[in-house]
Amino acid sequence: MVLLKLFLSFIQIGLFSIGGGYAALPLIQNQVVELHGWLTLSEFADVISIAEMTPGPIAVNSATFVGIQIAGIPGAIVATIGCILPSCVIVLLLAYLYQKYKTMTVMQGALAGIRPAVVSMIASAGLTILLLALFGSSAASLQNVDLKNAGIVLAGLAMSFWLDPNPILIIGGAGVVGLFFYVQGTLSGPARAIVDAAAGALVLLSVVLLAIADRRRRRAS
Amino acid sequence: MDKLDKHGNKLVKLFTSTMLISTFTFGGGYVIVPLMKKKFVDELRWLQEDETLDYIAIAQSSPGAVAVNASILLGYRIAGVPGALVAILGTILPPMVILSVISYFYLSFQANPVVNAVLGAMRAGVAAVIINVVVRMGWGIVRQRKIVPVVVMLAVFAAVYFFKVSIILIILLCAALGVATALIESAREKKDGPSSDDDMRKI
Numbered sequence: 001m002v003l004l005k006l007f008l009s010f011i012q013i014g015l016f017s018i019g020g021g022y023a024a025l026p027l028i029q030n031q032v033v034e035l036h037g038w039l040t041l042s043e044f045a046d047v048i049s050i051a052e053m054t055p056g057p058i059a060v061n062s063a064t065f066v067g068i069q070i071a072g073i074p075g076a077i078v079a080t081i082g083c084i085l086p087s088c089v090i091v092l093l094l095a096y097l098y099q100k101y102k103t104m105t106v107m108q109g110a111l112a113g114i115r116p117a118v119v120s121m122i123a124s125a126g127l128t129i130l131l132l133a134l135f136g137s138s139a140a141s142l143q144n145v146d147l148k149n150a151g152i153v154l155a156g157l158a159m160s161f162w163l164d165p166n167p168i169l170i171i172g173g174a175g176v177v178g179l180f181f182y183v184q185g186t187l188s189g190p191a192r193a194i195v196d197a198a199a200g201a202l203v204l205l206s207v208v209l210l211a212i213a214d215r216r217r218r219r220a221s
Numbered sequence: 222m223d224k225l226d227k228h229g230n231k232l233v234k235l236f237t238s239t240m241l242i243s244t245f246t247f248g249g250g251y252v253i254v255p256l257m258k259k260k261f262v263d264e265l266r267w268l269q270e271d272e273t274l275d276y277i278a279i280a281q282s283s284p285g286a287v288a289v290n291a292s293i294l295l296g297y298r299i300a301g302v303p304g305a306l307v308a309i310l311g312t313i314l315p316p317m318v319i320l321s322v323i324s325y326f327y328l329s330f331q332a333n334p335v336v337n338a339v340l341g342a343m344r345a346g347v348a349a350v351i352i353n354v355v356v357r358m359g360w361g362i363v364r365q366r367k368i369v370p371v372v373v374m375l376a377v378f379a380a381v382y383f384f385k386v387s388i389i390l391i392i393l394l395c396a397a398l399g400v401a402t403a404l405i406e407s408a409r410e411k412k413d414g415p416s417s418d419d420d421m422r423k424i
Binding site: 106108121154166172 | 241242243244245246247251254255256259260263264271274275277278279280281283284285286287288289290293294297298302305309312313315316317319320321323324325327330334335336338339340341342343344345346347348349350351352353354355356358359362370371373374375377378381382388391392395396397398399400401402403404407
């Protein structure tokens with residue numbers, strides 16, 4: 001019976017969370033913490049931070065997490081299906097309408113009107129992530145700036161505008177650099193000097209390789 | 222038979238692509254935009270750039286997670302209802318697997334400094350990727366040399382970022398504005414003389 005309850009509860013979450021991401025949080029909290037008592041408030045806070053740290057939509061993440069805590073893997077599956085079922089039905093219908101009517105003047109006008117707004121919404125989300133990466137939870141000021149992350153952002157920008165690789169490479173590469181900074185931070189003395197020198201050489205080498213790749217590409221085109 | 226094979230290949234490609242994209246959408250639904258654009262517009266050429274923006278708008282104003290909704294639209298466009306189902310599966314599988322593993326030892330995961338270092342740096346990478354796609358798409362709109370879209374872009378940014386105006390409200394208003402513009406333009410064209418409907422579609 002708990003499976004059915006999970007299912008019904010996450011259907012409501014899926015149905016009423018419009019706008020994605022954080023819009024779903026109060027709903028999840030209401031269902032999971034207040035109505036059913038499946039998680040305590042502090043466990044719920046943990047779910048949020050884990051959902052932020054891992055890929056994927058926050059609603060799917062919390063459905064999986066809550067489902068497992070309540071009823072193991074079957075619970076996770078049932079909760080996740082419940083959570084995406086409403087979108088499946090509604091968005092499939094919208095997809096059908098979009099494909100059918102997208103050449104109509106009215107539909108064309110509506111979509112053309114929305115497009116610049118969507119770019120701005122993405123920009124707004126991007127700025128939030130950028131500030132979080134540069135300043136963490138502290139106030140935005142020059143003293144607080146995280147220089148390592150600032151370097152990663154600049155290097156990522158240079159790479160993406162210069163070579164336009166798959167964004168996954170940039171995100172994954174940033175993770176590798178983060179791991180390097182962590183390892184470097186734990187070292188001291190000669191070991192650190194060696195690691196620093198090796199990293200410097202690696203950066204130089206990759207700049208040279210990038211330049212060569214860029215030249216080749218230009219010659220090819 | 223050959224056609225069936227081709228269709229099957231498309232579904233497999235759709236599944237692996239959405240799965241890969243979903244594994245790297247850290248930090249909310251919008252991160253899916255640069256990933257989707259690279260894979261489906263630039264590499265596979267299954268979509269046009271404008272379509273990705275339309276999908277995000279529809280995904281954003283429908284109930285449910287933006288990334289899941291966007292993958293439904295994408296999958297349906299590429300291979301109908303089976304495509305939508307395959308895309309959903311590809312999108313939800315990685316977070317489900319990752320969260321299942323993590324939920325068994327989540328306290329140690331959350332306190333782990335290595336994990337925090339890697340994820341913090343990845344966030345910086347995500348920021349770079351999003352700035353890139355915003356600049357490219359924003360430039361695409363500025364390049365049209367029309368005033369209204371540029372004004373809309375600036376106003377919406379202020380409304381969303383500073384004033385936290387409801388996104389659904391903004392989408393409805395912009396759609397109404399767009400419909401009004403299109404109707405006025407087509408009325409003006411009729412007055413000025415006959416013009417083919419195809420011209421309207423290009424705008």
